[in-house]
Amino acid sequence: MKTLKLNELLHIRQENELWFANNERSIFVSSQAFGTMQRDLIENIGINRMKTFFFKYGYQLGVEDAKEVAEKDSLSLLEKIEYGPIIHALKGHAKSLITEKDFEVEGNEIKSFRFKGVWENSYEAEQHLQNFGISQSPVCYTLTGYATGYITGVLGVDVFFKELQCQGQGAPCCIWEGRLVSEWKEEAEEFFSYSKELPILKELEQTNVKLMLERNNLSLVSKTYNEMTNELIKGNSIDSILDILHKQHYVPIIVEDGRQNVIACKGITLEDYDSMRENFSELADKKQCHSKVRVFSMENGTRLMSPIFLLGKVVGYCSFLYERERTPNYEIDSMILDRLASICSLLFLKEKTEVESLEQVKGHFLEEIISGKYTQQEIMRKADFIQLDLSDHYHIVVLTYKYLNSCDEKELTLHKKTFERVSAYFREEKNLNVLIGQQPDSLILLMTEKQVRQQNMEKTIRTLVSYLKKKIKNALFLAGISSHYSNILEAGVAMEEARSAVRLSSRDEPITLFSDLGMLGILINDQNEQAIKKMIRDQLGILYESLDKHKLELIETLYHFLEQGGNLDQTAESLVLSKSGLRYRLNKITDLLDCDLRDPQRQFQLMMALKALKIIEHERIKKIQA
Template sequence: MKTLELNDLLHIHQENELWFANNERSVFVSTRAFGTMQRDLIENIGIDRMKTFFFKYGYQLGVEDAQEVAKRDSLSLLEKIEYGPIIHALKGHAKSSITEKEFEVEENEIKSFRFKGIWENSYEAEQHLKNFGMSHGPVCYTLTGYATGYITGVVGVNVFFKELQCQGQGDPCCVWEGRLVSEWKEEAEEFFSYSKELPILKELEQTNEKLMQEKNNLALVSKTYNEMTNELIKGNNIDSILNIVHKQNHLSIVVEDSRQNIIASKGINLEDFESSRVSFSEIPDKKQCHSKVDIFSFEKGISLKTPIYLLGKIVGYCSFLYERGRTPKYEVDSMILGRLASICSLLFLKEKTEVESLEQVKGHFLEEIMSGKYTQQEIMRKADYIQLDLSDHYHIVALTYKFLNKCDEKEFTLHKKTFEMVSAYFREIENLNVIIGQRPDTLILLITENQVTQQNMEKMIRTLVAFLKKETKHALFLAGISSQNSNILEAGVAMEEACSAVRLSSRDEPITFFSDLGMLGILINDQNEQAIRKMIRDQLGVLYENLDKNKLEWIETLYHFLEQGGNLEQTAESLALSKSGLRYRLNKITDLLDRDLRDPQRQFQLMMALKALKIVEHERIKKIQAE
């Protein structure tokens, strides 16, 4: 037997061609073979499990060496600790040294322990760099495991070693630190995470259980969704769909529109819901829930809420309510809630299509009325189909709209959006049956007085214009209202009145009644159009000849000046001009007309001419402004 003594701590000898270290059979393994195992483990079980594997492996090596050193009664406890790095280096793991040490023992009990040191030329970091390149964190798991196992075995209490920097990260050397587990506090969680990793088979078993649970959850969600879809196909309403969901999960359900008006509900007293809704507050931590589902708490429990989308816009909300003490099944319930929102979206789309179809039919009916295609009896009979009594007095409203500035939206988008908003306004807010016809840049509304009295007509149209301005801030909305009519066959005449009136509406006064036109409204018609144009030419002279943008600017200045009764301050404010700028324009206009603008009689004649100009030359003026 031949003995090779490296020092007093590590004895290597050969017996029957087998190698032994400190009387334990040993094998020589190259660092390259370790690197291959390292690479295969990461590729097959992942780096997190590889950490656990190597840490425990190093821990066992350290414990075994500690047991050998513990047999040497001649050594002090501190000497036994200091021999750890020496044995570590002798075994070829790394060149190891201690740089700092704090060690306190009272009555054979460890009170404090803090050692720091370095590893140079770590075989583990070397192989990681060769196989994977630079790491984002420490990689010497067998080394930290060895140090942890060795010191724990020597001192008899749990310690933990970790790397503060590592060659695998590109640092010049590995820096380590060891303390009592109790001293690491939160950082000791890394140690416990290593120790508590489940065996792969156990983890696979738990994963399989989770997959089975997910499969059952998906089956339940799929079954509920199929039942809801079948109800939808049958043409049943939202109440029957909520019955299916309520029967499955026994939860209170609420469906609201975008204004949070309740459309349908199940399993809840609406008065209780309204009173508790004000106390809803969003719960910040929503990790357990579906990304589109918000969690709210309120006095009596918890609510899950998800939006209903239609054509890319939120049109409503679906909510599940949980009484206090009931634990929500977030994963399953959020999926079912999402499917319910999808079904509600389809219901809303169906309702939207039906409403639009009805509105188009009504609009076509209005066109036919104005064309004189039907007799009065035929009109009354057809109006019954849309639940509208046209034997009553009525008004025609002309609602025009245009973009105030250049906008990314197209005119068609504004036209479609305005039609939908006006239709929804009368249907959902005012609850009125109104016929809506369409012209380029204009909606024609027929409103009967059995629904809105003449006194309330202006108030309602003002509210409508304000609503439209709020919803579409970059557009201008103007309205003209016809005189009261009783004969439905004269709807075409009423429309012309409304269109004439709207041409005198402005941003300052967006609504004009045909009756506001006074005598001018009676005079303007096809028979005397030439006479009206002559009157305009006589009064406006060169301002009317060869109209262009510059002359339209003078005409608009004159109109505002007369409308404000000759008040310079109010005129300047309405035109956003300085007083000096306004005086310059008025002097220019006076010179062009060669008339006294302060003469009351002359003011009346000029105002009549300007109003007539806005009406009879409306299309021409609009074309010049668009150039």
């Protein structure tokens, strides 16, 4: 038997080719082998579990060494503490040095304990750097575990050691600190978290239970969703779908549109719902939110609510209502409600497609009426298919639109938006059956007088324009209204009247009736267009020749001046000009026309010429202004 005595603390001997340290059988393990285990543990169980594993391993090593030292009665308590770093170093873990000590004992009670020190050449940090590079946090878990276990074993009270800096983070050495657990306060939670970690098999078992529960939940949700989808495929209504859901879920269900008007309900009457919805709190319970489903508190229960999306916009809401004594299963219920919202989105899309198809058919029908394709009998018969009586007096309205200034949206987008809004306005807001035709820069509307008898046609179109201005920002809407006609075969003539009228509409007066054109409306037609142009040339002279933007500016000034009855203040306000700027323009116009702008007869002739110019030369003026 051979004994190798390194010092008074660590005795190494060999017996029967086996090695013993302080009478405990020992094995030699290279730091590289430890590094391999460190890498494999991180890759297989993750860094957090690896921390727990190594901390507990080091803690046990420290506790075993503390037993040997604790039995030496010749050593004082402080000496026993100081032997810890020495044994640590002798075992090759790191070169350890105590730099600060604060230790106070009263009787058998440890009053305070605070030690600081340094580890140099930590084998654990060395291997981490080789295998993973620089870490964002300390990595010497076995070393802190050893120090914690050793001092806890010596003192008989709980202590905790942690690294303040680490070689694994790129520091020149590791700096550690140890205190009583009670002195660490919140930071001691780190210590307790190591002890509270579940064994991986137990955690896997719990995870499996959760996965089974989740699978069952998903199976239930999937079954419900499939049954609702089958009802949708069969072409059944929202009521049929809610019947299916209510039989399985036994909870009141509400489906509303974007303005929160009830579309369908099941398990609750409209009267009960109206009294209940007044008690909804304004704010959703953030803690209970799942996905886009929101939870609202009520005095007598709870409401789960999910938006219905269509083409990226909210078009309605689905809700489950719960009485106070019933607690929602938020996990399952929110998923089912979300699926119901998806089904409603498809229903709304189907309805939207049907409406758009009908509107396109009606628009095509109007184009054929205007083109003179059908006889009166054919028109009346086809109109019956869309529940429209065209034997009544009617008006044609031309609605034009454009952006007021540069806008990122394309004109095609404005065209689509305007058509959708006009169609929705008459269908949903006014419940009127209107034929709407589309042209590149305008909409053509055919409206029967019988449908708007409670308010005249002008008021109806004026409210439409106001509605469009609110719904579509940064756009100008102008309308022209034809005379009333009784013969549907004259729709083409009525459209030309409306088109002539809209050319005199402006931002200040966006609605113009053909009747407002007076004699001018009667005179302007294809047969006497050249005579009208001669009249314009005679009255406007040089202003009409070689039209350009500068002359159009003067023409617009003259038009507003005459329209305001020669009132300078009102004209300046209408043109957004200073009075001096207005006077300058009027003087220039007077010089060019060589006439007195205050002469009533001359004013009448000029106004007729200007209105005729806006109608006859409309396309030419648009090109100049573009």
